[in-house]
Amino acid sequence: MSDTPDSAVRTYTEQHRTAFLDDLADWLRIPSVSAQPEHDGDVRHSAEWLSAKLEETGFPVTEIWETPGAPAVFAHWPSDDPDAPTVLVYGHHDVQPAAREDGWDTDPFEPVIRDGRMYGRGAADDKGQVFFHTLGVRAHLATTGRTAPAVNLKLLIEGEEESGSPNFRALVEERAGRLSADAVIVSDTGMWDESTPTVCTGMRGLAECEIELYGPDQDIHSGSFGGAVPNPATAVARLVAALHDADGRVAIPGFYDGVAELTDAERVLFAELPFDEATWLRTARSRAASGEAGYSTLERIWARPTAEVNGIGGGYQGAGSKTIIPSSALVKISFRLVAGQDPDRIQDVVRAWAEAQLPAGVGHRITFAPATRPCLTPLDHPALQAVARAMGRAFDRKILFTREGGSGPAADLQDVLGAPVLFLGISVPSDGWHAPNEKVELDLLLKGVETTAHLWGELAAALR
Numbered sequence: 001m002s003d004t005p006d007s008a009v010r011t012y013t014e015q016h017r018t019a020f021l022d023d024l025a026d027w028l029r030i031p032s033v034s035a036q037p038e039h040d041g042d043v044r045h046s047a048e049w050l051s052a053k054l055e056e057t058g059f060p061v062t063e064i065w066e067t068p069g070a071p072a073v074f075a076h077w078p079s080d081d082p083d084a085p086t087v088l089v090y091g092h093h094d095v096q097p098a099a100r101e102d103g104w105d106t107d108p109f110e111p112v113i114r115d116g117r118m119y120g121r122g123a124a125d126d127k128g129q130v131f132f133h134t135l136g137v138r139a140h141l142a143t144t145g146r147t148a149p150a151v152n153l154k155l156l157i158e159g160e161e162e163s164g165s166p167n168f169r170a171l172v173e174e175r176a177g178r179l180s181a182d183a184v185i186v187s188d189t190g191m192w193d194e195s196t197p198t199v200c201t202g203m204r205g206l207a208e209c210e211i212e213l214y215g216p217d218q219d220i221h222s223g224s225f226g227g228a229v230p231n232p233a234t235a236v237a238r239l240v241a242a243l244h245d246a247d248g249r250v251a252i253p254g255f256y257d258g259v260a261e262l263t264d265a266e267r268v269l270f271a272e273l274p275f276d277e278a279t280w281l282r283t284a285r286s287r288a289a290s291g292e293a294g295y296s297t298l299e300r301i302w303a304r305p306t307a308e309v310n311g312i313g314g315g316y317q318g319a320g321s322k323t324i325i326p327s328s329a330l331v332k333i334s335f336r337l338v339a340g341q342d343p344d345r346i347q348d349v350v351r352a353w354a355e356a357q358l359p360a361g362v363g364h365r366i367t368f369a370p371a372t373r374p375c376l377t378p379l380d381h382p383a384l385q386a387v388a389r390a391m392g393r394a395f396d397r398k399i400l401f402t403r404e405g406g407s408g409p410a411a412d413l414q415d416v417l418g419a420p421v422l423f424l425g426i427s428v429p430s431d432g433w434h435a436p437n438e439k440v441e442l443d444l445l446l447k448g449v450e451t452t453a454h455l456w457g458e459l460a461a462a463l464r
Helices: 006-015 017-028 037-057 127-144 168-174 232-241 264-272 277-283 297-303 343-357 382-395 410-417 442-462
Strands: 061-065 072-077 086-092 112-114 117-119 152-158 183-186 198-203 205-214 306-314 328-337 363-368 400-404 421-423 439-441
Touching: 006 017, 006 127, 006 382, 006 442, 017 037, 017 117, 017 127, 017 442, 037 061, 037 072, 037 127, 037 152, 086 127, 086 410, 117 442, 127 152, 127 442, 152 168, 168 410, 183 410, 198 382, 198 421, 205 232, 205 343, 232 306, 232 328, 232 343, 264 297, 264 400, 297 400, 328 343, 343 363, 382 421, 382 442, 410 421, 439 442
Parallel strands: 086 152, 086 183, 183 421, 198 400
Antiparallel strands: 061 072, 072 152, 112 117, 117 439, 205 328, 205 363, 306 328
16 A cells, blocks of 8 residues: 555645646657657757656656667666565657647647646657656655655656657667566556546557469450459459458457457456447447457457458559459558467468468468567556556546557567556547647646556555
8 A cells, every 4th residue: 555645645746736837848849759850859859858857856867778760768766675666667758740730729849728738749648648757756755755766666768659669679678677677657548538537458469461462474454364364353352351250250260369358357347438339439430330249349449359451452443444354462451469369470370361362373472560469467466456546546536447459569568578567647538649739638647646656655565
């Protein structure tokens, strides 16, 4: 149990609110857009700004770690308790591109506060959610009388997440000794909504491939040769048609090997969330829900693996007709993976399945992009329960649980460091990540501060 008084934390947070928000606004003014080379200097400036601010916060170790791309920031504040567990916080300091002409009401890199919200690129994704840890650790110390955190606290804030984290895995592997931890906190996520605080328990992995099919050495006349030689466009259509069975299950042999099935407790917890399918469908710009039979919509997007056709093409695409048998066709497929699935194994079964579908005379080439592994922390894990308790104390209400249907670099931390990954975020769907007028709810941002003030004591007790 944390030894941080709830009321004292709230008071301390309010007393330092103005200075905290002023500092965050200063950071948001730095256009650290990792995807645009003209902002390389700004991304470095962002790393330097954060490193200096963490040193000002009290971290005795702050370092800028170089990569072949953008720099990351590392910080370490050892506990004065020799038996304290070690916790690593992950986030990112780079942001998505943004310009006034994209539809912003104000300059995206000149943050403004309006109606209890701070608007600016990075306010929620992810500078705001990184920055609440600075005031949170200060509140933790001030209200407990400690001179160092109750845990050995480390931070790793990367600079390339919005560019796909191309150098992150190598950085974690290279620095694994410095990053070793008993638990990882990822603050690059969110809650269900403004009135429903939640903790995410896992993310799906991702494997992507492009399958190219080859028939004749060139496009040939469909009247002279049609019906007598294999057509790669027809073959790719049959390949796609064979991807799922009539119940919406992926029909690739071996695809579900090792899948961690939902527990009854998880299904009950998912059902507790205030999910309205009609509203969700409007957000999806779709007219009907669909997917694997026997699972709810939330179960499908959080806890089940999928295969989706992302693009398909081949043959003549212009106006009118061109009666040919095309020489080639292709399909792009992405597979979302869940706990228990190995991306290397998925590549093997997909290759075997595709080869078995193809007729004689159709050659193929299958290319896989680098994969992202799934990660999942069991509901009864002591560290996960510690996060839920800390958040519950900040929000004064019961905390529910979600998962994330997307994928991210958190799995690399779990895979390399062998530590459970825990998600702590206060952003909500209306914050508009990657969109014009990105914002963060200030009351929720300060709840993030309170949560982290409680969290270090909770984790110190839970992980002993």
